[in-house]
Amino acid sequence: MTESPVTVYEPAAANPDAGVAPKTPPRRALGSSPLVLGTIGLLALVLLFEILPRLEILPSQFFPTSSEIGAALIDQLGQPDFWAALLDTIYGWALGLLIAAVAGVVLGIVIGSSHFLRELTASTIEFLRPIPSVALIPLAVLLFGTAIESKLLLVIYASFWPVLIQVLYGVQDVDPVAQDTARAYRFDFWARIRYVTWPTALPYIMTGLRLSAAVALILAVTSELVIGNPGLGNRLAVAQSSGAIEATYALVVVSGILGVIVNLVFRYIERRTLSWHPSQRAEVAL
Amino acid sequence: MAFLRRFGFALGLPLVLFALWWVTSANSTNFYFPPLSLILDSLVAEWFGPRLADDVLPSLMRLAAGYAIAAVVGITLGVLIGTYKRLRDLLEPVLEFFRAIPPPVIVPILMLIFGIENTMKIVVIAFGCMWPILLNTAEGVRAVDSVLSDTARTYRISGAARLRYLILPSASPQMAAGLRQGLSVAIILMVISELFAASDGLGFAIVQAQRSFAIPEMWAGMIMLGLLGFLLSLLFRLVENRWLAWYHGLRRAQRAG
Structure with a gap:
């Protein structure tokens, strides 16, 4: 395969926002499988966090042991408030992501389909995109206080851009021959979107x-933490300020697990919806 | 003409939006949305005045320190993890977990450990933006072209030379992607770390303005932060274009051929 370097680098170079590395293709290792080694790695982490604070290599007043964190975690799982907070976080995340995704896909297809609009909006998008979403925090607080709208404002702003940018790339990636063929066969506008643009843009979308989902979670938790909307972040802030350090760590672990689940779910959805796409087939063939 | 056309396209919409904001807010009596002229006055008087040295500079210094630490640690660990498959298998779930933690949630914990001074803020920035750099570097190192890698082995190129002439250049496009992602995380964390407890900094000043209902100042601060994000990403792109000029040229040639 002479073109292998191109395909290898494609995600990083073509998508400025694509930072998430593609999964390592499963390969057979000599001796132990990645699954076993990975489990050992996780266990080692837990063990380190048990031993180091006990030996005071890490000061135990700041670093509770794994068993203490685990106990705090179980304690949290038994509290109805915890589940309410978790639901609040997930609700804000999902609603914000949904709005951002719909807006990003629709605007991306509209802008991307027209050369004129693309040129007209390019500079504005390039300017607005790098504006850190946290810049909106003061405005969100003033306008909405701790109501869910302030969380949504931050989540939507942050997660809108990755979708929009990817859709713009995807729409531009449409094969001109396919586009012309569809035109020659008198496909109308909607049919061209449905049968030509959409399938091409889908992997990008x-x-x-996937990028937006991770960003949206970060912003949802951040807004709870900083603004004080009800949710995991707020619970964490309360735990920290009341000196419940084990609970603070436990909630950090929960947010990490939530992040892992979000990543896994979106990778799964990606694989399912794109099972027909060459990029996914290639992985199976390896 | 072509130049004028490009110029028009690049500035057209921003100018229209700016004019729209100016006109619609001109006689605004809404407390939260003051006239744009007032905001710009405050931007020039405050943010490009005394606050530039008092608040913006300390923020930028912490950003630079945290980002530099993250880049060094992330690239070093990334090269190691990308090179040794066993190590990668061992650490992958751990790294996936750490990457998935929303970086701002570690602020409360780091506040306990490091207090609220510069150290805490730099550690927060470094910790948060290290993961994209690390994981992308590891992926780039892992995906080094096998023909190149075999050729290097055949010529007995190993150790430092191998790192210098094979691994780092091959992985640099991915590294750049990670560094770019890391930069935007770093800016976010720069602001967040100042929201909790601080005596100076951009984030601190903006929130201070908001709490004291100095609304034009708050808007000006938000614009300042936006400008900063924009300029830093522009700067990054300039550096990247120079650094990876060979790579972009290679891609163009491959696409054309």
């Missing part, structure tokens, strides 16, 4: 969604 999925990448954008």
Whole structure:
């Protein structure tokens, strides 16, 4: 395969936002499988966090042991408030992501389909995109206080851009021959979107969604933490300020697990919706 | 003409939006949305005045320190993890977990450990933006072209030379992607770390303005932060274009051929 370097680098170079590395293709290792080694790695982490604070290599007043964190975690799982907070976080995340995704896909297809609009909006998008979403925090607080709208404002702003940018790339990636063929066969506008643009852009949309999902979670938790909307972040802030350090760590672990689940779910959705796409087939063939 | 056309396209919409904001807010009596002229006055008087040295500079210094630490640690660990498959298998789930933690949630914990001074803020920035750099570097190192890698082995190129002439250049496009992602995370964390407890900094000043209902100042601060994000990403792109000029040229040639 002479073109292998191109395909290898494609995600990083073509998508400025694509930072998430593609999964390592499963390969057979000599001796132990990645699954076993990975489990050992996780266990080692837990063990380190048990031993180091006990030996005071890490000061135990700041670093509770794994068993203490685990106990705090179980304690949290038994509290109805915890589940309410978790639901609040997930609700804000999902609603914000949904709005951002719909807006990003629709605007991306509209802008991307027209050369004129693309040129007209390019500079504005390039300017607005790098504006850190946290810049909106003061405005969100003033306008909405701790109501869910302030969380949504931050989540939507942050997760809108990855989707939009990816859709723009995807729409531009449409094969001109396919486009012309569809035109020659008198496909109308909607049919061209449905049968030509959409399938081409779908892998890009999925990448954008996966990136946005992670960003949206970060912003949802951040807004709870900083603004004080009800949710995991707020619970964490309360735990920290009341000196419940084990609970603080436990909630950090929960947010990490939530992040892992979000990543896994979106990778799964990506693989399912794109099972027909060459990029996914190639992985199976390896 | 072509130049004028490009110029028009690049500035057209921003100018229209700016004019729209100016006109619609001109006689605004809404407390939260003051006239744009007032905001710009405050931007020039405050943010490009005394606050530039008092607040913006300390923020930028912490950003630079945290980002530099993250780049060094992330690239070093990334090269190691990308090179040794066993190590990668061992650490992958752990790294996936750490990457998935929303970086701002570690602020409360780091506040306990490091207090609220510069150290805490730099550690927060470094910790948060290290993961994209690390994981992308590891992926780039892992995906080094096998023909190149075999050729290097055949010529007995190993150790430092191998790192210098094979691994780092091959992985640099991915590294750049990670560094770019890391930069936007770093800016976010720069602001967040100042929201909790601080005596100076951009984030601190903006929130201070908001709490004291100095609304034009708050808007000006938000614009300042936006400008900063924009300029830093522009700067990054300039550096990247120079650094990876060979790579972009290679891609163009491959696409054309």
